[in-house]
Amino acid sequence: MSNTPIPPKIKNQLLVKSGGRCQFRGCNQSLYKDLITKRDFNKSYIAHIVGDKSTGPRGDVIQSPILANALSNLMLLCDGCHRRIDSENGIHFSVSELMAMKKEHEDRIENVTAIAPNMYSHILTYKANVGMFTPEMSYQTVSQFLYPTYYPAMADTIDLSLSNSIQRDRDTAFWTTEVANLEAQFDRKLFQNYAKGEIKHLSVFAFAPIPLLVKLGTLINDIYTCQINQKVRNPDTWNLDDDTTAVKYTIIGPEKKHKTVALNISLSATITNDRITQVLGEECDVFTITIDNPFNDYLKSKKHLEDFSIAIRQLFNQIKAKYDAQTPIHIFPAMPIAKAVELGRVWMPKADMPLYLYDQNTANGGFTKAIEIVNS
Template sequence: MSKSDIPQKTRYLLWAKTAGRCELTGCNEPLWKDNLSQIEMNFAQVAHIIGDSPFGPRGHPKLSQEYCDDIENLMLLCPRHHHMVDENPDIYPDDVLREMKQIHEIRIEQSTGIIPDKSSTLIFFIAKIGAFQPNINLHDALQAMFPDWLPASQLPINLSLSNLELDDSSEDYWKIESQNLEQRFKHLVEPILSNPLGRNHFSIFAFAPQPLLIKLGTLIPDIYPGEVYQLHREPSNWKWQDGPKGFNYKISEPRTNFSNVVLNLSLSATIKSNRIEKCIGNSDYSEWQMTISSPNNDFLKSKEQLKLFRQKLRELFNQIKAKHGNDVVIHLFPAVPISIAVEIGRVWQPKSDLPMIIYDQNAKKEGFIKTITIGEK
C-alpha cells in the first residue's frame, strides 16, 4: 500500500483520466458507489506501478523515490484489486500494469471525446429461423458500435414479434412477420424520421430469415445514414474487422432475354441452377448471378466489403432493368450474410427499381419457397 503523500491535484487528475473506474483490465468497477447497496462514497485507492518504496511491490532503488507521485506511475484501483496486484508483483509487474493503465485511459478519452452528433438510434430485429430462435446481446451491440457511435437512448428500438408459434415453412409466418415489422416500424421509427431536429442515424442489428431482413432494409433505405452490423463466427462478435485485400464480387450476365428474370446471389453458399429450376418450373428464364471466388458463411469481415456490395448491387439493378425493361419482376434467390440481406433492401429503390419476389431455402419444404414480394408490378 502507498507510503507516500500524493498531492490532491494529482488525485483529481487521476480520477478524471480514469472516469472514476478501476483500471485493472476486466474490472472497470465504478469507484464512487457500492454496486450492492448503491451507497455513494469514495471507494477508490491509488496504486503505484513502480512501488513508492524500494522495498515495496515493484519497488526500485532509484525510481521509487523519483516517480512516487508521478501520475504516469499511478493507477486508480478498487480495494480488492489494489491488494491483489501488490500481493502478486510477479503476476502484475510494472509493464503489465502500465499497459492496463494506458488501455483504460485511452478508452475513457475516446468515449468521452465523442461529440453529440455521434449518437445513433439502435434498432434490433430478430425472428425465428426454422426452429431456431436468435438473440442479440445488447452489450455485444454496444461494443460493436464503440467508438464510432454512441446509443441515442438507453435501450434499443425492438421491432421483433414475440412468441410467434408458426415457423418459416408456413405462408402465415411470412405474412404475420412482415405485417408486424411494418406496423412496429411505423409506430416506433417513423416518428424519429419525421423529427426535423433528429439526427436520424441508425445502428441496425438483425438476426432473422433473409427475406425479412430485406424487408427491414426497404423500411430504412440508404437515404437515411446508418450502419448495418454483421454477426461474425470467428471471432464471435458484431464488430467490423479489417480486409481482406483484393476482394471483389463476380457478376455473370445471361445471354438470353426472357421475361422471367432470376437474380442468384451465391455469397454465403452456392445456389445451383437445378434448385432454382425447381421453383420457377418449366418456364424459360434469364439468370443473373453475383458470387465470390469461394462462397462461405464467414467471408464478410469488413465495412469495405459491404460498401462494395452496395455499389455492385446498384449497378446490377440498373443493368437488369436496361436489358429486360420495366415490365419484369426479379425472382431473387439469396444466400447472403445478415448485413448484406438488410443492405439489399436499403439499396432497392421503390420508384426506380424492379419489383422482387424473394425466395428462401426451407428444410421442411426441401428447397426454396416463395415468401415476400417487394414492390408492385
C-alpha cells in the first residue's frame, strides 16, 4: 500500500490520462460510480508500479525514492486490482507488465478522446446461419473495431438478424425467410430512421451466406455513407488496413454469345466453368472476374475493396452493353464478405440487369439458385 502523498496536480493528470477507469488490463471499470447503487463517488486507488519504498511491492533501493511522485510510475486502479498487483508483496506482476498495461490503457484513452465530434457511426450488424455455424456478432465483439477512426453513435447495434433461426442454408425455405426478414428489419430499423436524419454513417459488420450479403448490399446501396468491415483471420480483426498495394483483377469474357449470361466470381476460391454449365447448360456465356491465386483471406486492405468496387461496376456496364437489359446475370460467387456487400451496393436497381444469386452447398450437390434480385 502506498505511503507517499501524491500532489493534487499529479493526481489530476493521472485521472485525465486514465479516463477515470481502472488501468489493469481487462478491467476498465469506471471509478466514479458505484456499480450497485449508481451513486457518484471516488472509488479509485493510486498504485505505484515501482514501490514507493524499497521494501514494498516491486521496490528498488535507487528507483523507489526517485519515482515516488512520478506520473509515469502511477496507475489508477479499482480496489480489487490494487490488491491483486500488491498481494504477496507484488511477486505476481513485474514492473514491465504493469508499465505495458498503463501504456495500453492511456494510448486507448488518447485515441478515443482524439476522435472528432462528428465521427460517430451507427453499428449495423447482420448474421445468418452458415451451414451448421451460427456466428456471434454482439456490440461487445464488434464495437472495438470502430476506433480510432469512428466511435459508436449508441451503445448498441442496429441488428437486422433473424433471431434464433433453426433453418439452415441447405433448406429452400431458409432463403425466403431470411430475405423477407432482412427487408422488413431494414425498413423498420434503418430506412425510417435514416429518412428522419438520425443516421449519418454506418459501420457494417455482416456474416452470412454470400447471396444474403449481396442482398444486404442492395438495400444499403450507395445512398448511405458507410464502412464495410471484413472478418480477417490472420491477424484476427474486422479492420482493413491502409496498405496501398494493388490487386490485379483479371476479366475473362465468353467466346460466343448465348441468351444465358453467368458471372463467375473466383476471388476467395476458384470456380471452374463446368460447375456453372452443369447448372445452366452448355449454351451459357460465362464472364469471369478473378485474381492470381485466389484464397479465402486475401482481402486485407481498404484499397482492395475500393478497386473491386470499380472493377465490378465496369464489368456490369460491359455485360449490360452486350445483352438485353432484362436478361438476368446468374452469379456464382466465391468472394470475401465485404466484397459481397459491396457488389450489392454498386448494383443500380433502376438501370442494371437482374441478379440471380447461387449458393454452393455440398448438402445440395453443388450450386443452387438462392435469391433473385430484380429491377425496381
